[in-house]
Amino acid sequence: MDPLTAPYFPIIYVRGYAMTANEIADTVATPYMGFNLGSTKLRQAWDGTVRRHVFESPLVRLMKDYGYRDVYADGSEISGELPARSVVIYRYYETADTDLGDGKVLSIVEAATGLRDLIRQLRDQVCGTDAARKKAFRVYLVAHSMGGLVCRSFLQNDKISTGADRAMVDKVFTYATPHNGIEMVGFNVPAVLGLWDMNNFNRKNMAGYLGLKGTPERVDTLDGKFDPQRFFCFVGTNHRDYEAALGISRKLAGEMSDGLVKIENATVSEAPRAFAYRSHSGVYGVVNSEEGYQNLVRFLFGDMxxxxxxxxxxxxxxxxxxxxxxxxxxxxxxxxxxxxxxxxxxxxxxxxxxxxxxxxxxxxxxxxxxxxxxxxxxxxxxxxxxxxxxxxxxxxxxxxxxxxxxxxxxxxxxxxxxxxxxxxxxxxxxxxxxxxxxxxxxxxxxxxxxxxxxxxxxxxxxxxxxxxxxxxxxxxxxxxxxxxxxxxxxxxxxxxxxx
CATH class of the missing domain: 2.60.40 (Immunoglobulin-like)
Structure with missing residues (x-):
């Protein structure tokens, strides 16, 4: 087995929200679910000037810069031993695809439960039966958008995880996650808006699957279940370049957002954060950005x-x-x-x-x-x-x-x-x-x-x-x-x- 030494622990990537059946099908049909998407375009100035800059993607850069690898071989995920420097894609949308699953979209709680099981499975694949390695095992969670809420549900909901489960998570890095919900034209997404599961971003519903008590006005707290200093929030500030829903989203979200998530709702209380002129996704998005990657690796591996x-x-x-x-x-x-x-x-x-x-x-x-x-x-x-x-x-x-x-x-x-x-x-x-x-x-x-x-x-x-x-x-x-x-x-x- 390869050494299991800090800070080079396995990374699990949890992708964001897929709205329609077509988006879900497209997501499931890709092996890395967006973590492999890079860009050759960089906004050089606020007037929209574009210059060429090759960012290969977070996945490729982790492989090139730090020796990580994926977990695929011979057309499927490796079921046996895995190296510590592995990047695992949590494919929780697979059940929602009618070709590979039963067509049922998992709830946040179900997805969070699956994440718990994946972490336990990964521990066994990396550590085998070695008790000392299992004790030292840690994992990094890296998530985009709604994926960060799946991670928080796992970390905060006592019905899903135990203290021992949470202790296996060393750090969490979220890109453009609506930690305090999504607002359109100044109003939180209604709890009754079940179309495409958009009510996942209603604060009342969020409080439920995050395990928060009552109906708090804000739900951007880890509630003492995970150290906020181990939780990093990367925030996009460019609403102009978000093209989802034919640009309707950016009009509804407005300025002071990434085109979908308001800046004030994209962080966790007391957690470190960084801001970049990037949109929620797309060519100028947060995940496929040099800024996002540089913050990611310094947070995971840096010493200062x-x-x-x-x-x-x-x-x-x-x-x-x-x-x-x-x-x-x-x-x-x-x-x-x-x-x-x-x-x-x-x-x-x-x-x-x-x-x-x-x-x-x-x-x-x-x-x-x-x-x-x-x-x-x-x-x-x-x-x-x-x-x-x-x-x-x-x-x-x-x-x-x-x-x-x-x-x-x-x-x-x-x-x-x-x-x-x-x-x-x-x-x-x-x-x-x-x-x-x-x-x-x-x-x-x-x-x-x-x-x-x-x-x-x-x-x-x-x-x-x-x-x-x-x-x-x-x-x-x-x-x-x-x-x-x-x-x-x-x-x-x-x-x-x-x-």
Whole structure:
């Protein structure tokens, strides 16, 4: 048997929702159910410009980069011993095909039960009768769209899985999963809409198959059944390129979505997440994207995690707005925070990007940031800009991890005595804008973190040593307009694989 060593555990891919009988038939007729689909097109700019970029597919790249293999031989799945580095496609739609099954579409609970059985079977195929290997066995679940709900039903529903079953799952990665349901024109899919099983995305029904108690307003919690730090959510922000249902879906889902799933519904509470200008599926979809793959492998195999939070001290007002405030008029404002993170050595992808252009920027009110008592908060609601997983084995030069954070702060506009301030407003003006280049070198049990503000200095410079505090590494930020704050970075090892 091949070694069963972290972090290279078997991967099970759970595909998403197939609506019609024809879509189900097409799905069942393919061996990899979409995990083998790549793309040669990359959106280069928000104006729709396209350039050629070959992404071979997650399956092929896992084979080429990490030595994984599929589990097919001689026209069927291998029933005997399997290597640890195997990619297994969970074919739960096969029963719904009239050629290969009985034509019955499995419910989420039935599909989740089948996933449990598949994990147990895979353990036996990888470990045989070796008790020590069985104890060390772990699996990764990688899922698209509704497949992520199948995974969560398995992990959260006590009627389906036991603690021992869940312990075999090391990490979960979801692409564009509607963790808090699907909304069309602002309304959750009705519970009575049984056509094509669309009621799977109704929050009341979701609470049932996820094992949540009562009728919660939101169902995007793992409910203590699985560590959210082992659960990653990859979120698409491009609704324009989603072509399903002749484009009707993207019109109903609207902006701030991937064409089907609203951005605010595509994550699990407290779980790390990344955002990319990708649609729910298709040529510009989340699964067949370089961005999705790079986040996937760094989350599964990486040895470094960096979280960035922006702490705000001063948000300056334009002179005329400040005068109105000094004269006793009521001034209200909210702010956009944009952040794009990219590792050194790439120009074809970003690990995450939250931008106004794609309606994925973080929005905060003035009181949330600087007067939390007025907003009913115990502390400022500082925006969490990113959670980036990195891999020191991918360092291109020396022994230092280098990545950039393009960071901007702007206002949505000001209201003075409940009237929008337009006389001197200039659209596109920023309170702060710079590219922070971070250089992190391992030093004993910790890190040596340096930074360069690259809008005014060369990114190749050694930079300035970040202040190290118990709460993280602090990088001061300011602008001539009067903005003041700091980027707080926490640098740590991810939750260990197999731990």
């Amino acid at each position: 995690r960096v979280d960035g939070v922006l702490e705000v001290d001063v948000l300056p007002l334009p002179a005329s707005v400040q005068k109105a405030k000094d004269d006793g008029k009521q001034v209200r404002a909210s702010y956009y925070f944009e952040a794009t993170v990219a590792p050194r050595g790439t120009n074809s992808y970003r690990l995450t990007e939250r931008r106004r252009d794609t309606f994925s920027a973080i929005l905060r009110g003035f009181d949330e940031l600087l007067r939390p008592d007025n907003a009913g908060l115990a502390a400022p609601r500082s925006p969490v800009l990113f959670s980036a997983f990195l891999d020191t084995s991918k360092i291109t030069s020396g022994n230092t991890v280098v990545f950039s954070v393009e960071l901007t702060v702007s206002t949505t506009g000001y209201t003075i005595d409940n009237k929008l301030w337009l006389d001197k407003h200039v659209e596109g003006e920023y309170l702060f804008r710079d590219t922070v280049v971070v250089r992190a070198t391992r030093s004993g049990d910790g890190w040596n973190v340096r930074y360069v503000l690259a809008d005014e200095q060369s990114s190749e410079g050694l930079g300035t040593l970040a202040e190290s505090r118990p709460e993280g590494y602090l990088i001061p930020l300011s602008s001539q307009k009067g903005f003041k704050g700091r980027l707080r970075l926490t640098v740590q090892r991810p939750v260990p694989a197999g731990g």
